Amino acid sequence: MDVRRARALPNHRVARGAAVGVLAIALLGVPGSASAIAAGQLDDFQDGTTQDWVDALGGAISPVPPVVLADAGPGGVGDFALRLTSTGAVIGAGSKLVVNNVDPRWQGDYLAAGVDGLMLDVRNVGASDLLLRVAVDGPAVGATGGRWVSPAALIPAQSGWQTVTLSLAPEELLPGDFAATDAEATLANVGVLRLLHASAAGWVGDSIAAQLLIDDIEALPEPRLAATLVIGSLFIRLLGSARRRRRQPSARGGTPAREARATPVAIGGAS
Numbered sequence: 001m002d003v004r005r006a007r008a009l010p011n012h013r014v015a016r017g018a019a020v021g022v023l024a025i026a027l028l029g030v031p032g033s034a035s036a037i038a039a040g041q042l043d044d045f046q047d048g049t050t051q052d053w054v055d056a057l058g059g060a061i062s063p064v065p066p067v068v069l070a071d072a073g074p075g076g077v078g079d080f081a082l083r084l085t086s087t088g089a090v091i092g093a094g095s096k097l098v099v100n101n102v103d104p105r106w107q108g109d110y111l112a113a114g115v116d117g118l119m120l121d122v123r124n125v126g127a128s129d130l131l132l133r134v135a136v137d138g139p140a141v142g143a144t145g146g147r148w149v150s151p152a153a154l155i156p157a158q159s160g161w162q163t164v165t166l167s168l169a170p171e172e173l174l175p176g177d178f179a180a181t182d183a184e185a186t187l188a189n190v191g192v193l194r195l196l197h198a199s200a201a202g203w204v205g206d207s208i209a210a211q212l213l214i215d216d217i218e219a220l221p222e223p224r225l226a227a228t229l230v231i232g233s234l235f236i237r238l239l240g241s242a243r244r245r246r247r248q249p250s251a252r253g254g255t256p257a258r259e260a261r262a263t264p265v266a267i268g269g270a271s
């Protein structure tokens with residue numbers, strides 16, 4: 001069985017995302033560029049756009065495309081989140097819960113960047129349980145090593161916000177279709193990053209009437225960097241508390257969570 005239960009750790013990423021971004025720059029020499037995948041990269045939708053997450057890769061446009069909603073994220077007021085909707089129709093655009101990103105910042109060599117998973121906050125606001133997976137394909141359909149899909153995370157109906165981790169480690173990926181030949185070859189040259197509901201491992205997924213909120217999609221560094229995250233996270237938290245102490249005598253209008261949340265955008269280079 002390739003289903004894992006999501007961890008209930010909402011809104012976890014405020015300090016951690018920044019720490020990963022710092023480490024990506026410090027340890028990997030990644031210049032924070034938006035030109036290719038980088039460990040610690042974060043899509044938080046705080047610019048009010050879908051950040052290039054789209055339902056269709058050509059073909060028919062969904063009648064229920066992804067939208068960004070204000071005040072819908074795990075941080076509440078001021079926190080934007082992406083909402084995915086699917087109709088559950090037997091066929092046709094919008095019938096399945098699928099979203100893709102082909103922006104250059106999510107493309108490239110995941111192995112060289114040390115990215116071996118995604119962490120994201122999700123909230124299932126629909127009436128059906130979801131089995132969420134991440135999937136990758138090469139730059140052209142079926143090119144390089146073919147399509148590969150992660151084990152699934154169970155997101156129960158009416159879940160509330162949860163934090164889920166989806167593996168992109170080559171040894172854990174499952175074939176997305178009959179043409180999948182080499183997970184490492186695909187990960188070394190990713191052209192399409194996809195999130196989808198699929199009860200069995202597959203690139204296409206299932207028709208389902210569903211609605212899912214998503215926020216803080218983060219490119220996770222592989223375990224060789226994981227230990228240093230603790231140090232980085234503590235460093236960021238200390239910086240944040242020092243900043244708050246300095247501000248306390250004056251106005252209290254700014255919320256620490258929102259100030260901290262802005263940090264990973266600048267560091268990670270997300271647009």
Ligand SMILES: [Ca+2]
Pocket residue numbers: 044045046073079080081215216
């Ligand atoms: Ca957000």
